[in-house]
Amino acid sequence: xxxRFKLLNCMKLRQKFSNITPAKSIDMTNVTGYLSAxxxxxxxxxxxxxxxxxxxxxxxxxxxxxxYLTKKNTAVNQSITYETSNRVYKVGAALHKMLPEDFPWSSxxxxxxxxxxxxxxxxxxxxxxxxxxxxxxxxxxxLAPVNGSDVGVKTDLVTINPSQLSADFRNMAVNPGPLVxxxxxxxxxxxxxxxxxxxxxxxxxxxxLQVFQPIRPQQPxxxxxxxxxxxxxxxxxxxxxxxxxxxTGFMLVNMALELCDDVHLYGFWPFDxxxxxxxxxxxxxxxxxPKPFVHAMxxxxxxxxxxxxxxxLTLHLQPCL
Numbered sequence: 001x002x003x004r005f006k007l008l009n010c011m012k013l014r015q016k017f018s019n020i021t022p023a024k025s026i027d028m029t030n031v032t033g034y035l036s037a038x039x040x041x042x043x044x045x046x047x048x049x050x051x052x053x054x055x056x057x058x059x060x061x062x063x064x065x066x067x068y069l070t071k072k073n074t075a076v077n078q079s080i081t082y083e084t085s086n087r088v089y090k091v092g093a094a095l096h097k098m099l100p101e102d103f104p105w106s107s108x109x110x111x112x113x114x115x116x117x118x119x120x121x122x123x124x125x126x127x128x129x130x131x132x133x134x135x136x137x138x139x140x141x142x143l144a145p146v147n148g149s150d151v152g153v154k155t156d157l158v159t160i161n162p163s164q165l166s167a168d169f170r171n172m173a174v175n176p177g178p179l180v181x182x183x184x185x186x187x188x189x190x191x192x193x194x195x196x197x198x199x200x201x202x203x204x205x206x207x208x209l210q211v212f213q214p215i216r217p218q219q220p221x222x223x224x225x226x227x228x229x230x231x232x233x234x235x236x237x238x239x240x241x242x243x244x245x246x247x248t249g250f251m252l253v254n255m256a257l258e259l260c261d262d263v264h265l266y267g268f269w270p271f272d273x274x275x276x277x278x279x280x281x282x283x284x285x286x287x288x289x290p291k292p293f294v295h296a297m298x299x300x301x302x303x304x305x306x307x308x309x310x311x312x313l314t315l316h317l318q319p320c321l
Contacts, residue, residue, distance in 0.1 A: 006041075009041075010038070010041035010042070013037060013038040014041070016034065017035070017038055017305055017309040018306055018309040020305060020309075021302075029273070032273065032274075032276070032277055035275060035317070036275040036276070038309075039275065039315075039318050040318075043311075043314050044311050045311050046310060046311025046312065049310045049311045050261070050311070050312050050313075052312075053312045054258055057235070058258050060232075060235040061231045061232045061235060061254070062231075063255040063258045064103070064259065066225050066227060067224070067225060067228055067255055068100075068103075068222040068223055068224055068228075069099055069222070069223045069224075069225055070100050070101060070102050070222075071096065071099050071100070071102070072101065073225070074091055075091070075096075076092070076093050076096045077091065078090070078091045080226060081226060081230075082199060082226055083196060083197045083198075083226035083229045083230055083233075084198055084245065085198070087199055089196060095206065095209075098209055104190075105259060110259060110261055111136060111137045111256075111260040112136045112261050113134075113136045113260070113261070113262045113264065114135055114136065114137045114139065114259070114260035114264065115132045115137070115139070115265075116253050116256050116263065116264070116266070117138065117139065117140050117141065117151055117152075117266050117267055118249045118267030118268040119141055119142065119144045119284060120268060120269040120270065121269070121281040121282055121283055122267060122280055122284070122317060123150050123266060123267040123284035124280070124281065124284040125150065125319070126150050126151075126284075126319045126320060127149060127150065127319055127320050127321075128150060128151065128152070128316065128319070128320040129148045129149045129150050129151055129152035130148075130152065130320070131316075131320045132151060132154070132266055133152035133153060135264065137260065138155050139155075139157045139256065140155050140159070140186070141159050141248050141249050142159055142160065142161045142248060143158060143161075143182065143183070144158075144285065145185075145285050146186070151266070153185075155186040156189055156190075157190050157192060157252075158183070158186050158191060158192070159191075159192045159194075159252070160191055160192070161193075161194075162194065162195070162197075162201035162204050162205055165207075165208055166204050169182075170204075172207065172211050173210075173211060176211045179208075179211070180212075180215065180216065183219070188216075188218040188219050190220045190221075191208075191220070192222050192223070192224060193205045193208065193221065193222070193223055193224065194224040195223040196223065196224070196226040197224070197245075205223060209223075224251075229246075229251065232246070232251065233245075233246065236303075239303075241300065241303055243300075247297055247300060249268060249300075250300045250304075253304065253313070257312065257313065262313075262314070263313040264313070265308075265313060265314065265315050265316060266316045267284060268301060268315065269301070269317060270301055274317075
């Protein structure tokens with residue numbers, strides 16, 4: 001294949017995936033060949049597309065100032081409406097005192113190269129660890145394990161699902177050791193929890209903050225702003241992405257698109273075969289299936305693929321060199 005033909009073929013594939021139609025059911029066996037060829041093309045970054053997406057997200061959702069609750073954006077006695085219902089929670093003085101003062105990036109300006117590490121089985125044996133660790137800011141999801149070879153170890157922000165806390169660390173108030181040891185592998189990074197997604201999330205999230213602040217004051221525990229997540233939901237529903245609730249990974253990709261100059265995604269692949277049509281386990285660390293009827297990750301993936309094709313972010317779906 002001549003260089004000219006390769007260039008022309010890459011242009012056609014880029015156009016194809018820029019205009020791919022989101023669908024609830026995707027037959028990956030009919031797509032992997034084209035997608036594998038496209039992922040072998042040099043990625044074309046588009047500064048205009050990046051800035052357009054940054055401005056749209058900043059205008060609608062404002063992760064820069066509203067991603068999580070701080071003393072600056074939250075007042076004592078303020079009533080917070082839950083993300084998924086009209087129930088409200090009044091912020092008392094005790095909780096407000098434990099909130100962070102402001103965002104760490106407020107004084108840094110835009111982050112440069114960010115890696116958002118999903119948990120897809122496509123990362124197993126990927127050898128992407130060194131590349132992920134080379135990013136300036138690394139985001140990980142739901143206390144996923146780290147390793148040097150495939151996913152790296154560097155971490156700047158990690159999320160926790162409240163269901164993990166309730167299931168695995170319910171005695172943390174009496175015995176915080178297991179949870180402290182579990183998160184210590186990430187260093188003194190921020191632990192972000194959706195405390196106000198559902199009412200059932202709140203008590204265990206606040207308990208985690210109460211446990212950590214005295215014994216690990218260097219490790220911030222922060223709460224997703226339900227206002228930010230509501231506006232993000234409205235933004236994407238307006239673009240046709242309709243699902244019960246976005247995955248945590250998709251939420252953090254949007255945060256990165258607003259805050260980072262260059263966004264690189266790893267492990268965002270919600271299918272059971274890879275680009276060579278080899279069987280994959282669900283996560284890179286286990287084969288536990290997701291909860292049914294909550295997320296629409298194949299639809300989310302199509303939107304991420306479009307953003308990659310447009311040059312707004314870089315989606316990594318092949319082993320790293």
